[in-house]
Amino acid sequence: MAISAISMPKWGLAMEEGTIVEWLKAEGEMIAPGDDIVEIETSKITNVVEAQHTGPITRLVAKVGETLPVGALIAVVADESDSAADIDAFISDFQANFETAQETAEEAAGPETIDVDGQLIMYEEQGEGDGLPLILVHGFGGDRNNWLFNLDALSADRRVIMLDLPGHGGSTKNIKDASLSGMAQTVLAFADALGVDQLNLMGHSMGGAICLKAAEMAGERVARVFTVCPAGLAAKVGNGFIDAFIAAERRKGMKEAALMLFSDKDLVTRDLVNDLLKFKRLDGVDAALQALRDGAIADGNATPVDLSEVAARVAAVIAEQDEVIPPVAATPDTVEELRLSVGHMAHMEAAAAVNDAAAAFFKHDR
Amino acid sequence: MPKKTVREAINEALRQEMARDEDIIVIGEDVAGGAGSEGQRDAYGGVFGVTKGLIGEFGEERVIDTPITESAIMGAAAGAALQGLRPVAELMFVDFLGVCFDQIYNQAAKFRYMFGGKARTPLVIRTMMGGGVSAAAQHSQTLYPMFTAVPGLKVVIPSNAYDAKGLLIQAIRDDDPVIFMEHKLVYEVTSEVPDEAYTIPFGEAAIAREGDDVTIVAFSQMVNHAITVADKLKGEGISVEVIDPRTTSPLDEDTILESVENTGRLVVVDESPPRCNMATDIAALVASQAFDSLEAGIEMVTCAHTPVPFTPALEQLYLPSPDRIEAAVRKTLK
Secondary structure (H helix, E strand, O other): OOOOOEEEEOOOOOOOOEEEEEEEOOOEEEOOOOOOEEEEEEEOOOEEEEOOOEEEEEEOOOOOEEEEEEEOOEEOOOOOOHHHHHHHHHHHHHHHHHHHHHHHHHOOOEEEEEEEEEEEEEEEEOOOOOOOOEEEOOOOOOOOHHOOOOOOOOOOOOOEEEEOOOOOOOOOOOOOOOOHHHHHHHHHHHHHHHOOOOOOEEEEEEHHHHHHHHHHHHHHHHEEEEEOOOOOOOOOOOOOHHHHHHHHHOOOHHHHHHHHOOOOOHHHHHHHHHHHHHOEOOOOOHHHHHHHHOOHHHOOOOOOOOHHOOOEEEEEEEOOOOOOOOOOOOOOOOEEEEEEOOOOHHHHHHHHHHHHHHHHHHHOOO | EEEEEHHHHHHHHHHHHHHHOOOOOEEEOOOOOOOOOHHHHOOOOOOOOOOHHHHHHHHOOOOOOOOOOOHHHHHHHHHHOOOOEEEEEEEEEHHHHHHHHHHHHHHHHHHHHHOOOOOOOOOOOEEEEOOOOOOOOOOOOHHHHHHHHHOOEEOOOOOOOHHHHHOOOHHHOOOOOOOEEEEOOOOEEEEEEEEOOOOOOOOHHHHHHEOEEEEEOOOHHHHHHHHHHHHHHHHHOOOOEEEEEOOOEOOOHHHHHHHHHHHHHHEEOOOOOOOOOOHHHHHHHHHHHHHHOOOOOOOOOOOOOOOOOOOOHHHHHHOHHHHHHHHHHHHOOO
């Protein structure tokens, strides 16, 4: 069997290095795809790396507490037929090549902005390939960084573009039209501005509803829509989270709102709460969020998108522990459905499962 | 997000707010620089260049260079605030407080109260403070304990660029007098600062480092020393929480008490002489409100009870240092 490397993952474009918090597998233990192997901490978040290989994890190269750059070797998977000398040679080869790659690596491009109907939209992109371009649309109060665990997996065979919706992230806080169709129009005009014609869409929560609406408006232009815990499927989505988020002015209130997003409550760290507050305190954000509450979200009573008017193929991740948008009992027959036992931020809490399903769904998009 | 120094963050806050609201004026000594000499206009922008560029953008009616008379600056600014302008007055060094204290503590601070709540005094007083640059006894004090003791004044002492911008914008939009104190050694501290305007509410401490073993409460530049110590001790397995109150009036008592209830140990770091300062104030707060949580005596790391020495060697002994903070943390763990 070939010897395989497990390397430091890249969670989001800004991640440069990570620290090993804890090994969840011992040296010599068998691993299979999906197994939790190691917990890694970045300046933004702590998360678990899942196995992609099968076999015994023969060497834990990185020690607990060690901080390594993205892509660095942290462990080796091999089997009994590989001698210790082979493994040593593999490790020293990897390290030598990695050092060269580090020296020649170009600086990440960083975010860019583009004018869309008078709104400055911030975006970042990664990847190229034969797949149709994919635009990722975050939810209410989120931003493009919500996709940090998904971008690498989704961009393996295509151009993936993450935008900040108007009112969010680094984009204009003044929303031109905060209705659902207005936001969908902004996403389509954003694609126009980037010269993207036929495309796929992936959206979370309110972003899911925006993607479905955009598909309804754009006809054949949108090939496939993958939604994660989407609004837009059910008539009553509730506004408990929306109102708590809008009302939150201090850490306590914001923490209470953020706790509704995850089934694993430990993911709501102080840093996460602080980042949400920093966003909320920007001039214009309160007005933008209120406009979306009254517009696209329609006080929790958004009219569901009429899927019979959507030409694109549609998939939906339904999170059983979702406290923001209660999981629908059943999706329409035309929707490919994946049920996961996690909270509203399913693409963060069950990133590997969502990534696998999305990659498979987008694979045959032509 | 772009990184900016505290100096840049303050300049940006002033510029953005002045562009938003034409009632905002800047007044003080050398805020434009070279007054009276046409060729030297905007040469300085304050002693440390914080207000540089404002006169070119907003003109001399809104960026007013004054004679060297602090009592006139503060009197004019307090009166202008009463009349509806929103002045940002600069007291070049806080040490010069003595010649204009009446205008601040007995007039501006009391207008709202004395006029039955009908008066508003949206006045910001920006001032420089702090030692470490051998500026000697009359240009190196902190003095925020004196302002903090006066009801009617709000007191802001930022330690980093993100907080400096958000707190200054909050100060300018606030309808009460605010003392905004900039430490000379903090001007070059760099952090991620949004290009857009934003506010940070007063009375909300920042938790600069999370930890479970010892709580350090520190102010302004001392926060940066405390962070250095916390990061060093983390390597030894000692988990230090660093709390930056950001405003001493109002003071976020809850965050301090909750932290000490969790850690059981408190070190307060205050770049002030040891009597009647923020260290004694926080120590008294914790001793009276969270005594049962304490597992060790409260440690106070402060300056000596002397004027600030000019000689660099003596000044370094006078100021709280990372070494002294580290020793105090270790003492609480014995």
